[in-house]
Amino acid sequence: MTASSPSLWLRLQRLSLVTQIIIGLIAGIALALFAPEVAKSTAFIGKVFVSALKAVAPILVFVLVMASIANHKHGQETHIRPILFLYLLGTFAAAVVAVVASTLFPSSLVLATHDVAVTAPGGISEVLQSLLLSVVDNPVSALMNANFIGILAWAIGMGVAIRHAGDTTREVLGDLSNGVTLIVRLVIRFAPLGIFGLVASTLATSGFGALIGYVHLLAVLLGCMLFVALVMNPVIVFWKLRRNPYPLVITCLRESGITAFFTRSSAANIPVNLELSKRLGLHEDTYSVSIPLGATINMAGAAITITVLTLAAVHTLGIAVDIPTAILLSIVAAICACGASGVAGGSLLLIPLACSLFGIPSEIAMQVVAVGFIIGVLQDSAETALNSSTDVLFTAAACLGEDEKAQRLA
Structure with missing residues (x-):
C-alpha cells in the first residue's frame, strides 16, 4: 500500500504559527479586495477569536501568577526589579522620541466637533487614584471586568498566602495552572x-x-513607533546584554507584534506573550508576573500616541513649547501611558490630560481624541504591536542579562 501525499490541512498544520498567521493575513486581504461583501461577514470570526483571548487572559493571569508565587522556592531569582526598570525606561524614552519627532516634523489638525462618547480623566491625580482603586478592586469584579492590575494584586496576595499551605494544595494549584495553559x-x-x-x-x-x-500625522506616529521598535529598544537591550540585540528584537516583533497588531489589545495578547516567553526558555516565575504587568504599565506606544497628538494640537493652536515643558510632557505622557487601559483605543482617552498642561480646553482636546479614533485603524494597531512585543523583549533581556551576570560571577 503506497503512502499518499499529506493533505493540504496536514501541510498547514506542519507550518509554524507565524507562517499560518501570514497566510491568514494574505487570504484576508485578498478576500477584502475581490469579495468585499463576503469579507464583511467574516467579522464574526475575528470577534470570536478576540473574545476567546480576552476570556482566557484574566483567569490565566490570576491562576498562573498565583501558582508561580505559591510554588516559588526560596533562592530562585525572579528578576522582576530589572524588568520593571526597563519598562519605565522604555516608556519614558518613547515619549522623548515623540517630543523630538513632533518638534522636527510638526503636524497640524483640522479641529472640528465630533460626536465621540468618551469620558477622559481630569488630571494626573485622578489617574493615580484610579490605579489605586484598581489594585483594591473586588477579585470577582476584577476577573469579570479584566482589571489586570486588580487581578495581579489578588494573585500576588493569594500566591504569598498559599506558599505557607501544604504541598498537596500547591500541587493542585500547579495542576490547575497547567490545565488553563x-x-x-x-x-x-x-x-x-x-x-x-x-x-x-x-x-x-x-x-x-x-x-x-x-x-x-500618521507618518510621524508610525515613524516614532518604528524608531523605538528598531532603534531605541535595541539600544536598551544592547545596554543590558552587551551583544547583538536584533535577533531577539525581530523574534519578539514577528511572534508577538503580528498578533497584537490585529487584536489591538495588549490584554488579549497576554496568552501569546506567555507562550513565546516559554519557547524562549525564560523563567516561568518571572514571565508569569512580568508579562501581565507589562500589559498594564509598559506602554511605549501609548506614550508616543499621547505625545504626538498633544503636540499636534499645540502646534495647530500656535502654542510655544520650551525645553522644560517638553521634558514635563514626556514625564506626564509616560505616567499617563502607564495608566492607559490595555484595550483598543485606551491611550486616546488620556490625551486631554496631557493637553491640560498647555491650557487646552477639554472641548478642543476631545476633538483631538476624535482624530485619534479616525486614524485608529493603523495607529492603535501599531501602538499595541509595539507595547506587547516590548513586554517579551524586556522580560527576555532582563532574564538573559541577569543569568549571564550570575555566570560571570560564579
Whole structure:
C-alpha cells in the first residue's frame, strides 16, 4: 500500500504559527479586495477569536501568577526589579522620541466637533487614584471586568498566602495552572483563522480612505513607533546584554507584534506573550508576573500616541513649547501611558490630560481624541504591536542579562 501525499490541512498544520498567521493575513486581504461583501461577514470570526483571548487572559493571569508565587522556592531569582526598570525606561524614552519627532516634523489638525462618547480623566491625580482603586478592586469584579492590575494584586496576595499551605494544595494549584495553559494554547492555535476574519472585515468595512487626510500625522506616529521598535529598544537591550540585540528584537516583533497588531489589545495578547516567553526558555516565575504587568504599565506606544497628538494640537493652536515643558510632557505622557487601559483605543482617552498642561480646553482636546479614533485603524494597531512585543523583549533581556551576570560571577 503506497503512502499518499499529506493533505493540504496536514501541510498547514506542519507550518509554524507565524507562517499560518501570514497566510491568514494574505487570504484576508485578498478576500477584502475581490469579495468585499463576503469579507464583511467574516467579522464574526475575528470577534470570536478576540473574545476567546480576552476570556482566557484574566483567569490565566490570576491562576498562573498565583501558582508561580505559591510554588516559588526560596533562592530562585525572579528578576522582576530589572524588568520593571526597563519598562519605565522604555516608556519614558518613547515619549522623548515623540517630543523630538513632533518638534522636527510638526503636524497640524483640522479641529472640528465630533460626536465621540468618551469620558477622559481630569488630571494626573485622578489617574493615580484610579490605579489605586484598581489594585483594591473586588477579585470577582476584577476577573469579570479584566482589571489586570486588580487581578495581579489578588494573585500576588493569594500566591504569598498559599506558599505557607501544604504541598498537596500547591500541587493542585500547579495542576490547575497547567490545565488553563492548555486551554490557552488551544485558543492560540486558532489565531490564523481569527486574524483572517479581522483583516478581511476591517479592510472591507473601513478601508484606508479615512486616513488620507492624516497622512502626515500618521507618518510621524508610525515613524516614532518604528524608531523605538528598531532603534531605541535595541539600544536598551544592547545596554543590558552587551551583544547583538536584533535577533531577539525581530523574534519578539514577528511572534508577538503580528498578533497584537490585529487584536489591538495588549490584554488579549497576554496568552501569546506567555507562550513565546516559554519557547524562549525564560523563567516561568518571572514571565508569569512580568508579562501581565507589562500589559498594564509598559506602554511605549501609548506614550508616543499621547505625545504626538498633544503636540499636534499645540502646534495647530500656535502654542510655544520650551525645553522644560517638553521634558514635563514626556514625564506626564509616560505616567499617563502607564495608566492607559490595555484595550483598543485606551491611550486616546488620556490625551486631554496631557493637553491640560498647555491650557487646552477639554472641548478642543476631545476633538483631538476624535482624530485619534479616525486614524485608529493603523495607529492603535501599531501602538499595541509595539507595547506587547516590548513586554517579551524586556522580560527576555532582563532574564538573559541577569543569568549571564550570575555566570560571570560564579
